């Protein structure tokens with residue numbers, strides 16, 4: 001089969017399984033090639049014969065079948081795929097994937113898989129909204145699993161709401177999007193985003209107002225461009241961006257530890273608003289208010305500089321390290337100095353003086369500072385800025401490979 005087009009389709013046992021036949025038909029029309037695993041539940045809804053006729057390939061279903069394993073072992077089934085698509089994905093297969101279970105061919109193949117995975121959930125609305133299912137889907141998303149749908153509408157069970165399998169054409173479009181290499185395919189990226197919380201005691205912390213919007217937008221844009229993207233984020237109100245491996249942390253120390261854990265990468269973008277200081281000691285118990293007494297004195301200590309740590313010369317240094325600088329005066333001058341001090345390659349310098357109204361807003365007005373000097377960018381939304389930055393990163397890597 002042609003590389004870049006091979007889909008291992010796993011059909012699990014939902015009422016929408018019959019629509020998987022349409023996914024195969026529409027996908028083949030667009031050049032996709034299918035191998036299919038039909039679970040026992042899936043075979044209750046569609047026959048192996050109809051799947052085989054439409055896909056033009058034999059259908060695999062048994063983990064311990066001599067013929068299946070002799071002809072095509074479960075490891076080879078996934079190794080020879082460019083994408084694994086689970087459609088429809090029932091609550092059961094989602095739970096198995098989230099918990100690493102391997103008790104049939106489909107779940108075993110998924111566990112042995114290192115290819116991108118796209119799931120198209122389909123189930124009753126109450127099941128879909130159940131915290132257990134939502135937690136499992138969140139776990140999968142955090143591991144970089146892509147999710148298409150479900151949509152809202154009339155469900156086969158007679159109820160109405162979220163849970164309908166995405167339209168087969170949308171499923172095929174999502175699969176094609178993942179199979180088309182982007183300008184950063186094959187590269188690894190790491191992004192820090194959001195604020196950090198530095199604990200004073202078990203209930204209090206020192207934090208800041210960073211929304212994480214810019215960092216999350218950059219992570220999403222890197223993933224959309226094909227980079228294997230890890231996002232390490234402090235507490236924000238934002239959903240995890242699609243296609244990223246997300247790690248939630250609270251303190252600067254945790255952010256640094258996670259960051260070091262994920263090196264080496266090709267590209268690092270430090271967009272987090274890391275707290276400069278933390279309480280020197282975290283009180284083990286909630287600090288008590290003393291009636292008539294004086295307020296406690298909190299001694300601060302300096303946090304590690306994550307950007308400077310990543311950018312320091314060494315074997316683990318990413319090929320491109322990008323930092324941010326928020327300045328209220330002499331923006332380009334101070335940011336140029338910061339670029340040198342922190343030894344990063346590029347700095348996005350942001351004028352956050354009160355007149356600009358940039359702080360916390362939806363837009364950003366930056367100067368990109370590189371080794372060749374500053375470049376003024378127009379005012380852009382945070383999403384547009386992320387896309388422009390990623391286009392710039394892609395151009396840089398293209399130039400380097402020429």
Ligand code: C5P
Nearest residue numbers: 270271272274304305306307323324325
């Ligand atoms: O020194 P300053 O905080 O102004 O530098 C901003 C840049 O450094 C941002 O890219 C921010 O993410 C990064 N930074 C960091 N660790 C710190 C402080 C800042 O990664 N402790």
